[in-house]
Amino acid sequence: MTRYQLAKIVSWAGDLQARKRLQKVVYLLQSAGCPLRAEFSLHHYGPYSEELARLTDEMVRQSLLVEQSSDHSQGKQYSYRLSVAAAREITDLEATESGKVWALEIAEFEAKAKQLLAEDLKQLEYASTIVYFRNQDNDWDAAVAKAETFKLTSAVKTALPLAKKSFS
Amino acid sequence: MSAKIFRDPLYNYIGIDRTRDRWLLELLDTPAVQRLRRVHQLGVSNLTYPGADHNRLAHSLGVVHLMQQALQHIDGSYAGEDINQARAPLLAAALIHDVGHGPFSHLFELCEGADHEVWSKKIILCEDADIYRVLKKVAPSLPKTVAELIDKKNVEQPAWMRYLLSSQLDVDRLDYLRRDSLFTGAGYGHFDYFRLLNTFEFHDNPDGEREIVWPEKSMLAVEEYIFARYYMYQNVYLHKTTRGFEQMLIATWKRARDLYREGQDMHLVPSVRDFWSAGSPDVQQYLRLEEFTVLQQVQNWTTHGDKSVSDLSRRFLARRHFVPIDPPEMKAGLAPSDGRFEVALHNLVQSKIEYNPLEMYCLKGAVSAKYSQPYFPEKEPDEQSVKNAIRIMVGGKPVEISSRLERLKPLTEVPVDRVRYYIPRELHAQAIALRNAWV
Numbered sequence: 001m002t003r004y005q006l007a008k009i010v011s012w013a014g015d016l017q018a019r020k021r022l023q024k025v026v027y028l029l030q031s032a033g034c035p036l037r038a039e040f041s042l043h044h045y046g047p048y049s050e051e052l053a054r055l056t057d058e059m060v061r062q063s064l065l066v067e068q069s070s071d072h073s074q075g076k077q078y079s080y081r082l083s084v085a086a087a088r089e090i091t092d093l094e095a096t097e098s099g100k101v102w103a104l105e106i107a108e109f110e111a112k113a114k115q116l117l118a119e120d121l122k123q124l125e126y127a128s129t130i131v132y133f134r135n136q137d138n139d140w141d142a143a144v145a146k147a148e149t150f151k152l153t154s155a156v157k158t159a160l161p162l163a164k165k166s167f168s
Numbered sequence: 169m170s171a172k173i174f175r176d177p178l179y180n181y182i183g184i185d186r187t188r189d190r191w192l193l194e195l196l197d198t199p200a201v202q203r204l205r206r207v208h209q210l211g212v213s214n215l216t217y218p219g220a221d222h223n224r225l226a227h228s229l230g231v232v233h234l235m236q237q238a239l240q241h242i243d244g245s246y247a248g249e250d251i252n253q254a255r256a257p258l259l260a261a262a263l264i265h266d267v268g269h270g271p272f273s274h275l276f277e278l279c280e281g282a283d284h285e286v287w288s289k290k291i292i293l294c295e296d297a298d299i300y301r302v303l304k305k306v307a308p309s310l311p312k313t314v315a316e317l318i319d320k321k322n323v324e325q326p327a328w329m330r331y332l333l334s335s336q337l338d339v340d341r342l343d344y345l346r347r348d349s350l351f352t353g354a355g356y357g358h359f360d361y362f363r364l365l366n367t368f369e370f371h372d373n374p375d376g377e378r379e380i381v382w383p384e385k386s387m388l389a390v391e392e393y394i395f396a397r398y399y400m401y402q403n404v405y406l407h408k409t410t411r412g413f414e415q416m417l418i419a420t421w422k423r424a425r426d427l428y429r430e431g432q433d434m435h436l437v438p439s440v441r442d443f444w445s446a447g448s449p450d451v452q453q454y455l456r457l458e459e460f461t462v463l464q465q466v467q468n469w470t471t472h473g474d475k476s477v478s479d480l481s482r483r484f485l486a487r488r489h490f491v492p493i494d495p496p497e498m499k500a501g502l503a504p505s506d507g508r509f510e511v512a513l514h515n516l517v518q519s520k521i522e523y524n525p526l527e528m529y530c531l532k533g534a535v536s537a538k539y540s541q542p543y544f545p546e547k548e549p550d551e552q553s554v555k556n557a558i559r560i561m562v563g564g565k566p567v568e569i570s571s572r573l574e575r576l577k578p579l580t581e582v583p584v585d586r587v588r589y590y591i592p593r594e595l596h597a598q599a600i601a602l603r604n605a606w607v
Contacts, residue, residue, distance in 0.1 A: 041321045057582035062500035075549040
């Protein structure tokens with residue numbers, strides 16, 4: 001996944017609340033066919049990409065993203081927005097030939113991304129876990145059953161419509 | 169109890185019970201496991217650290233020893249059928265977790281694009297091989313269980329078992345950091361492994377998953393471990409000279425393979441020829457690739473008609489390494505580097521007619537950020553799984569360690585991916601001048 005792509009997703013969110021949200025949205029977009037290359041593996045809270053987490057932190061360190069933390073019931077939660085410099089650079093980049101190509105590659109996923117970014121966090125966790133098992137050649141019923149076993153809750157199935165919407 | 173004893177420079181005695189764990193000794197005696205004696209733990213690091221000649225078998229026995237200690241600790245504190253059932257899979261996985269490593273360990277993965285974990289699973293599940301037969305005798309499901317345990321992406325086995333075997337604080341790391349430190353003589357990599365192994369606890373989280381955590385009193389031992397890992401990465405694992413030799417062998421190997429595919433006679437030794445000519449090599453073809461095979465192959469290439477292959481082969485065997493050049497610092501931005509320095513460096517190398525083709529004389533090695541970071545923290549409590557983060561019990565709740573130890577912050581900040589070039593020594597002064605002019 002490129003810095004440009006991550007910057008665009010953050011710009012679509014405006015203010016992206018929670019690292020977990022970013023992880024699940026990128027996974028679901030990837031499963032929907034969006035060309036975001038990041039390797040995911042299944043963790044306790046659903047698909048997780050260390051590569052994506054690293055890229056986020058790297059861009060914070062380089063002042064391309066602005067990170068803020070707030071206290072949450074379980075601990076800290078982080079939010080992200082584009083820095084002024086990065087927002088300006090997106091505009092400049094998209095005026096170049098290669099930037100136009102990069103923009104075009106993900107433009108059709110903007111509406112879906114915005115919809116996913118606004119979803120409930122738990123629903124995103126469940127939906128992405130179902131999709132993870134669906135991506136392993138299970139049909140929807142088997143994917144839900146596996147996700148329920150994995151998460152030890154039948155509440156997982158409430159996210160099936162979202163999972164189906166996010167799957168190509 | 170009668171134990172088979174192995175003398176080990178790190179633990180003195182490693183014992184395996186001849187009655188209860190006879191099967192583990194049988195597993196040790198299988199050809200695929202014995203082959204690990206001939207796989208250097210640190211690849212070609214012995215070209216930089218002359219003492220680094222230790223092998224994957226000694227490391228694997230060390231991991232078995234630490235797993236035995238961990239199980240003993242669990243036995244003393246917890247009881248349950250699940251613990252009993254976990255013993256054989258964990259000991260087997262400890263012994264054979266590296267069985268899929270090729271010659272010179274991780275270096276061969278870069279030469280052939282072969283993932284050692286994928287090969288480990290194939291070897292364990294190969295029904296015609298001794299490993300499968302030994303495991304199956306213990307329990308019909310054991311080969312599958314062990315293969316799942318060593319697969320980092322698999323979540324079928326309980327989290328605590330996966331954590332012990334493969335996490336940011338697992339028995340594999342506990343052994344190799346101290347072993348590599350001892351054999352390189354680098355003087356880093358020391359930490360209180362005994363405390364870490366004898367103080368961890370189980371914590372059942374609200375989602376019903378059993379986690380491995382440490383009590384608050386072990387926090388400094390964890391910190392010491394993370395620092396040890398940092399020092400070993402900086403001084404041993406990412407040593408620039410070792411990386412240069414790796415790039416030299418990778419470039420030679422890839423060019424020879426390309427020339428072979430174009431139909432040239434590459435003076436191949438039989439096992440390399442079989443491996444390269446097989447569309448999809450099988451387990452036996454893979455296991456026949458040994459370090460002595462690779463070295464004989466490189467020796468054969470020293471007189472090959474392709475000038476670059478013979479030149480780099482001679483340089484490799486005579487330890488005449490290329491010199492490293494770090495590119496100038498670039499301004500951080502959203503677009504990838506424009507590559508202008510690389511083009512200028514290419515032009516410099518190509519200005520010498522004898523340094524041809526370019527890909528053999530301007531070697532590019534990537535230093536992935538994840539290898540410069542000794543511990544990757546979990547920033548939000550539900551970001552990663554129990555498998556990865558190191559957690560300390562504070563007030564009855566598991567807390568990710570970096571949130572408690574401010575001193576870890578510089579080590580856990582994400583560095584950027586870097587590249588480094590390696591060029592013939594004769595061009596060093598000009599390349600440095602080029603870089604300085606860039607700055």
